[in-house]
Amino acid sequence: MLAILAFCLLVQLYYVLFVHLKLANATVEEVPFIGRKPVSVIVCARNEIKNLNEYLPSLMTQNYPDYEVVVVNDRSWDGTEEFLEQMEERYSNLKVVKILDNDKFLAGKKFAVTMGIKAAKHDWLVFTDADCTPASAQWLMDMQQPADENVEIVLGYSPYIKRPGLLNALIRFETFFTAVNYLSFALKGMPYMGVGRNMAYKKALFFKNKGFAAHMHIPSGDDDLFVNAHANRSNTEIRINMESHVWSEPNRTWGGYLKQKKRHFGAGKMYKAKHKFILSLQIIFQFLFYGFFVASMFLGREAQYIAGGIFLLSLIIKSFIYPKLLKRLNYGDLRWWFPILDILLFLFLMLNGFLAMFGKKKVNWK
Known part of the structure; x- marks a missing residue:
């Protein structure tokens, strides 16, 4: 379980360090x-x-x-x-x-x-x-x-x-x-x-x-x-x-x-296959990361420490990138709240994705 948690972190870090960091370092x-x-x-x-x-x-x-x-x-x-x-x-x-x-x-x-x-x-x-x-x-x-x-x-x-x-x-x-x-x-x-x-x-x-x-x-x-x-x-x-x-x-x-x-x-649903794949991968591994982290809290004390360390490492790395991006994109007031908002938003979007599969299919623009 801890190995899977660590692997989920590595996948997330690809998006953080090799994709999002490009925008953080881009010249305006x-x-x-x-x-x-x-x-x-x-x-x-x-x-x-x-x-x-x-x-x-x-x-x-x-x-x-x-x-x-x-x-x-x-x-x-x-x-x-x-x-x-x-x-x-x-x-x-x-x-x-x-x-x-x-x-x-x-x-x-x-x-x-x-x-x-x-x-x-x-x-x-x-x-x-x-x-x-x-x-x-x-x-x-x-x-x-x-x-x-x-x-x-x-x-x-x-x-x-x-x-x-x-x-x-x-x-x-x-x-x-x-x-x-x-x-x-x-x-x-x-x-x-x-x-x-x-x-x-x-x-x-x-x-x-x-x-x-x-x-x-x-x-x-x-x-x-x-x-x-x-x-x-x-x-x-x-x-x-x-x-x-x-x-x-x-x-x-x-x-x-x-x-x-x-x-x-x-x-x-109409995106190109390669785009759906890379975006789905991003969401899936974020879901798995949070899921396996919570599950790790039910293991022994040593496993809990390791899982906590992996989670803390994720926050530290993101803290060097996303606050800068929040300020660059006119949301500087949110930069100190991003760990909490990240979790809340993820839960909300998961709920929304579930609800979107049900109900009326017809949606007007206004």
Whole structure:
């Protein structure tokens, strides 16, 4: 049992020292001073008048010489249409696309995103959500098309706003580890996902690969499944400069968070086999590590000391890496709580994965 516990630690250390450490040691590039090419920002909104009123102005006032913001109003009935009409009069670079109710097809976010992409007049597309706000007016400068024309995808980072309570801490901690994973693997040459709150890619890449046709039947995945299918070592870069972060409103209820994770759980089944393998391995050995550690506490005193030493070694090694990453990714307030949050989050996600296998299969984006 102790040998298996030690082996589980070694597997975990591969992810910590050979994957995540890359992000901890990565140089954060400065934001460019000039905008090289025009940009189209795509935002999909369904009954988001409150968030649009609060956050849309921050998108319209970016320090970038040539860009448009395309807002797709997906069948809203809360006054979004009237609000966007007023905003169009105020901002000349705002374009509104309206989707009407149609009983002939089941619309969803992927359809809304596709309509926004079709309406965009520029090849470089930057994506965010209606409940998001850039950390600075330099956001588009950093998320613009890189000088290397071979780069077709840029993966950004989107932390959640701090609110009181355990749920908020768990949401932010889960977002942190998700970001550490996908950003680190991208640096390692194996990009497997992105987050639609802050990412960019070429319009030509979208149409060359027939958009979301391969996974249109999955409610989620307009961001991670697209990246999973088309990102590779040579065509993908990341951006983690704090000026290019995009802050987002977190879920305020446990039910809303579970619903969100259920959507993501369904998308993960469509990942490439190699990505599912390496991510499943990560989760399985984390589960085994905690499981065998607890089981070791029922052995003799000497075995308990050895198991405790292995567990302590794991915490010490992680303590040299994750607090630095938490600070780099705008979650510095959580760095002293990460051992406790790591365990709580793991238990919560295990429960969520179990619940996701039951209940209704249909999950709408809004």
